[in-house]
Amino acid sequence: MAKKNYAMTIDLQACIGCAGCAVTCKNENNTVDGINWMHYTKKETGEFPHVRYDFMPTLCNHCDNAPCIKACPVTAMYKDEDGLTLHDADRCIGCKACMTACPYGVISYNKENPHQYWNENNAWSELSATPKEVQDHAGAPIPYHNPERDYNYESIRYRGIVEKCQFCDHRLARDEQPYCVDRCPSEAMYVGDLNDPDDKIHELLKYSHEGLKEELGTKPKVFYLRKFSK
Amino acid sequence: AGAASTKPALNAFSTKTEASQENVEQGEWIASVCQGCTAWCAVQVYRIDGRATKVRGNPNAKANHGHSCVRSHIGLQQVYDPDRVKQPMKRTNPNKGRDEDPEFVPISWEEAMDTIAEKIIELRENNETHKFSVWRGRYTSNNGILYGNLPKIIGSPNNISHSSICAESEKFGRYYTERYWGYADYDHEKALYEIFWGGDPIATNRQVPHTASIWGELSDRATLACVDPRFSTTAAKSDEWMPVIPGEDGAIASAIAHVILTEGLWYKPFVGDFTDGQNRFVEGEDVDEDDFEEIQTHGLVKWWNLELKDKTPEWAAERSGIEADQIYRVARGFANAAPKAISFSSPGSSMTIRGGYTAMTQAALNGLVGSADNEGGVISNGISVPNNGFPDPDDYIDEIAANGLEQERIDWGGRLELPALKDSASGGVKVTNTVADAVLAEDPYNLKVVLSYWTNFNFSNQGTDRWDRALAKIPFMVHMTVNPAEQTHFADIVLPVPHSQFERQSPVAGSNGNLHRHLHLQNRVIESPFDIRVDETEIPWMLGEALEKKGFSNLIDYFRNEFRDPETGDAPTNAAEFDEIATKHFTHPVWDPTFEKDGDQIDGWEEYKRLGTWNTNRYEFRQKWDGNWGTETGQFEFYSETLKAALQDHADKHNVSIDDVMEATFNTVRGDGAFVPHYEPAKRVGDESEYPLIFMEHRSKLNREARSANTSWYQEFKDIDLGDEAWDDVAKLNPKDAAELGIENGDMVRLVTPEGQIEVKAKLWEGTRPGVVAKCYGQGHWAYGHIASLDRRRQIARGGNNNIILAPVHEALSGSGARHGGQTRVRVEKV
Secondary structure, three states, rough: OOOOEEEEEEEEOOOOOOOHHHHHHHHHHOOOOOOOOOOOEEEEEEEOEEEEEEEEOOOOOOOOOHHHHHOOOOOOOEOOOOOOOOOOOOOOOEEEHHHHHHHOOOOEEEOOOOHHHHHHOOOOOOOOOOHHHHHHOOOOOOOOOOHHOOOOOOOOOOOOEOOOOOOOOHOOOOOOOOHHHHHHOOOOOEEEOOOOOOOOHHHHHOOOEEEHHHHHHOOOOEEEEEEOOO | OOOOOOOOOOOHHHHHHHHHOOOOOOOOEEEEEOOOOOOOOEEEEEEEEEEEEEEEEEEOOOOOOOOOOOHHHHHHHHHHOOOOOOEEEEOOOOOOOOOOOOOEOOOOHHHHHHHHHHHHHHHHHHOOHHHEEEEEEEOOOOOOHHHHHHHHHHOOEEEEEEEEHHHHHHHHHHHHOOOOOOOOEEOOOOOOOEEEOOOOOOOOOOOHHHHHHHHHHHHHOOOEEEOOOOOHHHOOOOOEEEOOOOOOHHHHHHHHHHHHHOOOOOOOHHHHHEOOOOOOOOOEEEOHHHEEEOOOOOOOHHHHHHHHHHHOOOHHHHHHHHHHHHHHHHHHHHHHHHHHHEEEEHHHHOOOOOHHHHHHHHHHHHHHHHEEEEOOOOOOOOOOOHHHHHOOOOHOOOOHHHHHHHOOOOOOOOOOOOOOHHOOOOOOOOOOOOOHHHHHHHHOOOOEEEEOOOOOOHHHHHHHHHHHHHHHHOEEEEEEEEEOOOOOHHHOEEEOOOOOOOOOOEEEOOOOOEEEEEEEEOOOOOOOOOOOOOOOOHHHHHHHHHHHHHHHHHHHHHHHOOOOOOOOOOOOOHHHHHHHHHHHHHHHHOOOOOOOOOEEEOOOHHHHHOEEEEEEOOOOOOOOOOOOOOOOOOEOOOOOHHHHHHHHHHHOOOOHHHHHHHOOOOOOOOOOHHHHHOOOOOOOOOOOOOOOOEEEEEOOOOOOOOOOOHHHHHHHHHOOOOOOOOOOOOEEHHHHHHHHHHHOOOEEEEOOOOEEEEEEEEEEEOEEOEEEEEEOOOOOOOOOEEEEHHHHHHHOOOOOOHHHHOOOHHHHHOOOEEOOOOOOOEEEEEE
């Protein structure tokens, strides 16, 4: 089978700046508070009443020339055969060289084992349950834990390693869009195969578009179409 | 390098490892409904091993067609929130107040029901059943049992909904032009121009998932104008932002109508024309009614003569703070797009002290451009959704109950100063926020037994201090709640109830959208971690059994005798069966293929449970045209004979004139002007010299009706509300005002109004109009859980609840609470 070359488009004109992508990313990838593989930048410019707002969802750019891969001493950051920049948790030594190298700030480090809240035995009030009781009832480390993330990556990472967006490689592998893309209420996002001439990503890229910090030569694979504000 | 990695050798929870290595879906999507706002979207919940793990829009629902907004996902953190009430509790400290520890202890469901029954029997023995009250917060279509019929059988007229603090003023505008009391639907897919009056439909109500899904295309095709004192997402993504002085929207609306008429831009196939084709709408000049021949409408010339002839954009500019040029531009663009031009009302612009008339002007604009009930316009009715309702309780209302039902209502709706004219009836709306005043003044009496569900009235009503005192004064209150809320602090019995999205099976008649109406079904997706019972069905059943033991069996008899499973004919024998039978009974017409209806064909109950929704067919436009508007004249009314009749009834009831009603409701208009859409100047509480700034509040994209603040996903992304900060609650000041006050970004400030004060962080923000302090609603919980509240014992909130400082005032004609339009002035002090 021909190799794929995945890339994402985000249509900022369609985007409503709701953080639905950021929330559903946490949901799919079991990330802990404070670690967000998908986040956003906001820019407000001008003075009242001539104000402008620009919102951009931000995530790993899966760069073709990825600084994190070059920086990683143990090949924990690697390029897969379909063009994804992936992280191998088993190889990671938590040296954070990738975080230093990444110009986009989208790699996070686990200072603690995540989701320890659910092991707590104290109830907030005499009316309430303990987190542990709810965890036990659910029978999962987080009650709404997504075990499907386990494919090709730890479903929950652990203290001492980094983590980042995998473009939902587990979903792409079964011909589904990343979860953020599927759940975006404004249908602003899409992941397609640049190697496939029939993929609709080529239509989308006819809009004016740009990648972030392209001048650094990282060759980012997340393309922002049009503008958030008119 | 950081700490050594600590990968667990064996994960106790990795029972699915083998399956996941195969990378297959491990769960199934179960239909349900999100009630995080009143769009009430059909959703599906992804269930793995009995756990709710994900949410998406239900693809079977034509109003949201597979989409759901960010709020729907946050429900996952709510349903598994350990801070929830986990079992029935009772108060052991008889003293009530903010400073009193309730000293709750666990009790059984049986003890809870026995105690409630005892209190009700006491009322019956003393012939004061009217002092019983049911308070309704968020609800499903099964509310007809607990909220509708249970109080009747007990014998009380006091079933009090939260609806008046929701959106009644907006409904007033459409009702008194085209006689529809409800939420409108909008044909965004065909519109060429939209004016959003305080509307933010890609963030909050209405129909967010549908609007969001077509927004990119809509903004290509249509010109969008957003009237909002603060810079919302919709404002940011519109062609025109009109940052109006709060509460002065009506001036702009009248001026738009003025431009449309003077420039001859009204939609003539709808409105009609001068008999000789000559436009006589000239600024300042009266027009002879005989010169104009109307088609679908009534009273255009009266509206002009009474209101519009002087309302130029230059006049409006002085009041609204919006430049005349912009008003001309929007008016012309809007009218040139006719009839595919939408004037989109929202509570933000009409839930003001005199906002009923503002909503009416906004509605009338849809008449001027012929978009009312027209393609690319506004649908103010729709195809009806069949349901069975609930059996008539009349045979179970005994003499004691009948006597109680005759007593005056607690809520003051229908009094001279509160016409609350829903459906043309004086007192047609149950007014929520006056109940606190009524209890405190014992006018007409104090309530003695209250059953309250999914409410938090001392948080969600303006003037929270009054509610704290009123709740302390009510001898016996049962709070059926998901989280321990502010209201719970005053409860005698606390009952844990389901999170509606995941833990109950109930019908929900969601708001219309995308030209469809529907009847959705919530399903019990998970077994709750908590000892819950369904508030609207199971708890009434258990209460009925407890009352029967004490010699009053009418309630349980009603349930046993009148409810039958539509498939088997079986009567319910316990609470769980009653719950299921009630839902099947109510929804029977939509899933029984033998019922004729204008919509989906569904083959039976099991199929309905699986699909989770029944949709009407797509609405065909112009059903109200040609005499079917339902108004007094049968026309779309610019001069509202319908309102005139309703006001006359109300005035007659009190033996006063309509002018007296206008005075009592703080409206400035006198005479015939009361029957046309017109400008009323904003009325504010507080003296300008003492409170120099105007306080305005707005909604959050993440609020699930102020119930989501105890989730980390809410706090982590709170800064997507423009100008807001993550994990915080800020007062947004224009930098010019801040400089004058010596306030810097991040300073703690005290917001002081005549009603109260809160302390929050100051945010300097160009999206706030100078002279205005803008703040989002939703934070400021001193209860609810460990994230929403910073310290439960000391009752320290994260942020400040706007309702502490907002005055408890009303848009009296509609009976709506008036929380918007800068109804309160504020002083900002550096702490």
